[in-house]
Amino acid sequence: MNKKALVVFSGGQDSTTCLVWALKQFEEVQVVTFNYNQRHAAEIEVAKEIAAHFNVKQHILDLGLLNQLAPNALTRGDIEIKAGEDGELPSTFVDGRNLLFLSFAAILAKQLSYNHIVTGVCQTDFSGYPDCRDVFVKSLNVTLNLSMDYEFVIHTPLMWLDKKETWQLADELGQFEYIREHTLTCYNGIKGSGCGECPACQLRSRGLQQYEEVRKTVDR
Numbered sequence: 001m002n003k004k005a006l007v008v009f010s011g012g013q014d015s016t017t018c019l020v021w022a023l024k025q026f027e028e029v030q031v032v033t034f035n036y037n038q039r040h041a042a043e044i045e046v047a048k049e050i051a052a053h054f055n056v057k058q059h060i061l062d063l064g065l066l067n068q069l070a071p072n073a074l075t076r077g078d079i080e081i082k083a084g085e086d087g088e089l090p091s092t093f094v095d096g097r098n099l100l101f102l103s104f105a106a107i108l109a110k111q112l113s114y115n116h117i118v119t120g121v122c123q124t125d126f127s128g129y130p131d132c133r134d135v136f137v138k139s140l141n142v143t144l145n146l147s148m149d150y151e152f153v154i155h156t157p158l159m160w161l162d163k164k165e166t167w168q169l170a171d172e173l174g175q176f177e178y179i180r181e182h183t184l185t186c187y188n189g190i191k192g193s194g195c196g197e198c199p200a201c202q203l204r205s206r207g208l209q210q211y212e213e214v215r216k217t218v219d220r
Helices: 013-025 043-054 065-068 097-109 136-148 161-171 176-182 199-219
Strands: 006-007 028-035 057-062 115-120 153-155
Touching: 006 013, 006 097, 013 028, 013 115, 013 176, 028 043, 028 097, 028 115, 043 057, 043 097, 043 176, 057 097, 097 115, 136 153, 161 176, 161 199
Parallel strands: 006 028, 006 115, 028 057, 115 153
Antiparallel strands: none
């Protein structure tokens, strides 16, 4: 199999860490970013900036239909961003998002003659999103291979890492400061440390604090 990988890339902490990881693992890397008319257009701009910084070719695909089909806090400004309660999914869950992202990424990867697809989904800190589970990715991997008669391999380097360990990986890859300052994880569209209040910022900040405590101990 070739050593070329396509990274599903949003410009957030996780996908940027995956991009850096892929650049270490593969001989050739490109990224694909999806525009589904998400709440903050800044996400697309940040993704463009990071792709340019790492000198990788970026494909931006229009998935506006997803916005039309799946009203939620990431596609509608009038829906409150809140965590799931009593077993319900968070208001930020977009039905079918990773299913569509990975399916379209696979179609593009085949046109590029790439076999490897990298995504930052994670079951450890997954907020209850069903399409971030390992069983989903493995199932879809088989389905994609069968649907196009092509040998795809979906890589999930963050699947079993919590946010502290994701920060550690970024540090080991030599991009800790860059990822902390230049990525956009915040549901309110604020780059870097974010708003500090939304669930994404709280998860990111908690993991960062935990890793910085470990880092201080090691530095001593």
